[in-house]
Amino acid sequence: MTANDALMSTTIVQGAAWISLLWSSFVIVVQSIGVYKLFRNNSKPLAQPVSPWLPEGEVPHVTVIRPVKGVEPALYECLASTFRQTYPKTKLSVRLCVATRDDPAYPILQQLVADFPDVDAEVLVEEDDPLLHGSRGHVNNLGPNPKIRNISRAYREAKGDVIWIVDCNVWVAKGAAGRLIDKLFGFCPNGVRAKQYKFVHQLPLVVDMDTPRTEEALSLLSPDDSDRWQARDNTRLADRGGRLEEMFMGTTHAKFYSAINAVGVAPCVVGKSNMFRKSDLDRLTDPAQNPLLSASDASRGRGVDFFSSYICEDHVIGDLIFKSAAPGFLKHGLSFGDVAIQPMSGMTAAGYIARRVRWLRARKWTVLAATLIEPGVESILCCLYFAFALTTIPWFHENLGISQTWGEMAAIWASGMVTWMFIDRCLTSKLHKLQSAEVDEHTPAFARGTSRQGGVQQRSFLEWLAAWLGRELLAMPIWTWAVLLGTTVEWRGKKFRVHPDMSVVEIEDGKNLRPQPSRTSSPQSASKGRVD
Secondary structure: OOHHHHHHHHHHHHHHHHHHHHHHHHHHHHHHHHHHHHHHHOOOOOOOOOHHHOOHHHOOOEEEEEEEOOOOOOHHHHHHHHHOOOOOHHHEEEEEEEOOOOOOOHHHHHHHHHHOOOOEEEEEEHHHOOOOOOOOOOHHHOOOOHHHHHHHHHHHOOOOOEEEEEOOOOEOOOOHHHHHHHHHHOEOHHHOEOOEEEEEEEEEEEEEEOOOOOHHHHHOOOHHHHHHHHHOOOOOOOOHHHHHHHHHHHOHHHHHHHHHHHHOOOOOOOOOEEEEEHHHHHHHOOOOOOOOOOHHHHHHOOHHHHHOOEOOHHHHHHHHHHHOOOOOEEEEEEEEEEEEEEEEEOOOHHHHHHHHHHHHHHHHOOOHHHHHHHHHHOHHHHHHHHHHHHOOOHHHHHHHOOOOOHHHHHHHHHHHHHHHHHHHHHHHHHHHHOOOOOOOOOOOHHHOOOOOOOOOOOOOHHHHHHHHHHHHHHHHHHHHHHHHOOOEEEEOOEEEEEOOOOEEEEEEOOEEOOOOOOOOOOOOOOOOOOOO
């Protein structure tokens, strides 16, 4: 090797080391912000909301839309949580949306409406939607997105201007509606008004319960895998997938979700619990009123219907609201401390992997840059970058005495992993205490937290460690399979192919089933928002 070659090689290695240092330091800073916000806002009970106690004429009317598919764990308790809100009943409407009366959840929805006669509640069945069926409807009036097709009628017929879309598998505290309204409209104690937001949402948190496997978990597997798992004794494996999902949502996802929303430089939204104004979304999906859209988008409907050809509708809706001008309004507001709790039961490790693959493939084109760099935010690679930088850059050797050896690099990496693990253990313990959640006689065990009587037990360290290691070790293989080795996703019992413009088409045996409404490239295809 010549002197020039040696110099070039050294320069490349040093450059890679500096890039590794900058990246790992950036990740550490972002995670530190997330950890700080999570500890600060989840350590004590939240204040009571202001809006429910305003004069009746000043209380905004809220339409709660809950899309339902199948019998999820604790479905009744999750849906009932929106009926039990401490929000004026005259200002609250609940719409339970289901695709067909043959859905096994349909009797539960009917029971809920009967059990809460004081709430303006209604079960809306997609097959009765006049836009999609009947003499004046057509099944192709909306795109293939099953969630949008499910909730379209509830959105179009909503009472009032405020829309609160809450997935059927999450439980929300009784003051959640009021606190979200407070943040959306800027209501503060003593008549003070803060700046209003265009869009507000909650942090999702998963609690794995020790109950038998559910139909939802099995539906994530292929038919052959589903039959195999049902045929064998699953007592040893039944909890692994749920524990992995619980770990992911309580560590990496929670940290980045909180940090990005705290800084507010980009949209970071999932569709578990989101609130916004119908008038805003109707206006922003009208090309005549929103310069971000093209004239050809005029045929795609208004409001949520505009997004029926796209997957990740939660992010795309949030992204459009975030980037569209609204003078005098803040963009997105996370209701810190107000978690949307998803109970989970009986998911296998294979089910967890299928779920994460679906999520990553759905996001691949939605937030391409964030998806491509995602492996670098995980503990194994990030700590490796940091260890490589410290044992390669001469300054650390000359000033801190860090030797430039493989052994030193391994020791720094191991120390970083242990520190990362310790922080995650403290964080999950804090979040799952649910100290900020309101509890009463109707609160189910999974929403009481580990610190209250009648709640779930805290995971032992060894049980927690097994889930943490499994989650960390699976992150890179799952990412590789999802991002590099496929473009199809299975969602709500159907298979879709995701296009680079974020649109989807339903497929069966490799063939398209339903033509899409006319569309152009996504209005927000340059988004780089969330890392979840």
